[in-house]
Amino acid sequence: MQAKFVSAGQSCDTVMYSEKRFIMGYDNEFDNKINKLTDFINECNSIVFFGGAGVSTESGIPDFRSKDGLYNQHDIEFDMYEPEYLLSEECLHHKPKVFFEFYRQKMDARNVKPNITHYMLARLEKLGKLDKIITQNIDGLHQMAGSTNVIELHGATTRNYCEKCGKKYPADYIFESREAIPRCVECNHMIRPDVTLYGEQLPAGAYESAVEAIRKADMLIVAGTSLKVYPASGLVWEFAGKHLVVMNKEPLDFKLDMNKDIEFNCAMGDVFRALDKNI
Numbered sequence: 001m002q003a004k005f006v007s008a009g010q011s012c013d014t015v016m017y018s019e020k021r022f023i024m025g026y027d028n029e030f031d032n033k034i035n036k037l038t039d040f041i042n043e044c045n046s047i048v049f050f051g052g053a054g055v056s057t058e059s060g061i062p063d064f065r066s067k068d069g070l071y072n073q074h075d076i077e078f079d080m081y082e083p084e085y086l087l088s089e090e091c092l093h094h095k096p097k098v099f100f101e102f103y104r105q106k107m108d109a110r111n112v113k114p115n116i117t118h119y120m121l122a123r124l125e126k127l128g129k130l131d132k133i134i135t136q137n138i139d140g141l142h143q144m145a146g147s148t149n150v151i152e153l154h155g156a157t158t159r160n161y162c163e164k165c166g167k168k169y170p171a172d173y174i175f176e177s178r179e180a181i182p183r184c185v186e187c188n189h190m191i192r193p194d195v196t197l198y199g200e201q202l203p204a205g206a207y208e209s210a211v212e213a214i215r216k217a218d219m220l221i222v223a224g225t226s227l228k229v230y231p232a233s234g235l236v237w238e239f240a241g242k243h244l245v246v247m248n249k250e251p252l253d254f255k256l257d258m259n260k261d262i263e264f265n266c267a268m269g270d271v272f273r274a275l276d277k278n279i
């Protein structure tokens with residue numbers, strides 16, 4: 001049994017937002033912002049997209065912090081643990097059975113499909129507009145949508161490796177392994193996902209590559225992240241290009257210059273769906 005994901009599509013928030021726009025006459029404001037964003041994209045050729053959890057939400061990726069949908073197997077009482085602990089380096093090494101049980105039930109995104117945001121970004125890369133995607137997500141959905149220049153700050157659940165000998169294992173390996181703790185066929189050591197767990201450093205070079213990409217960018221789109229926590233908070237300050245575009249459901253406490261920057265506080269899919277028609 002796998003964790004159930006809701007199917008991708010129009011979310012309740014999207015519907016509510018559309019209604020609100022209709023009732024309150026927000027259409028013009030939204031359309032003006034989209035036209036402005038389209039102009040910016042036309043004039044820029046080194047766009048960097050920096051995305052957080054909000055990018056995958058519209059694909060139905062559940063919040064790992066919710067313990068809904070977890071079932072008790074091997075007598076593991078998930079309620080004893082904080083969600084952050086269940087995805088920590090400490091849990092992997094001190095309570096590996098608990099770690100893998102949680103990981104298999106909560107982090108399996110193999111049946112999740114990219115959404116309009118992922119596809120539109122892949123298209124912008126093909127058009128030579130977008131240089132890099134920097135993502136905090138570990139679901140591999142950007143690559144699935146066709147993007148090739150992706151910096152994964154926290155790794156991806158699509159890769160696994162042996163902690164001792166480094167042997168690589170395919171995406172399905174941990175999810176389909178019947179052992180409580182998956183073991184390497186070469187050295188019998190534990191196999192782990194190639195993701196950055198709580199308490200671990202970012203992958204070597206990932207932060208540096210992100211800084212380099214942002215410094216070179218003429219436009220930076222920051223989407224689906226609150227910018228409150230490291231590394232998101234620090235990365236944005238590296239940007240010195242022309243246009244900063246922020247997309248987040250909640251308004252961010254971040255200073256923008258409305259002459260050259262744009263802020264969207266609606267569903268990200270609404271923005272990329274509109275952009276898809278303009279570009």
Ligand SMILES: [Zn+2]
Pocket residue numbers: 162163164165166167184185186187188189
């Ligand atoms: Zn090994």
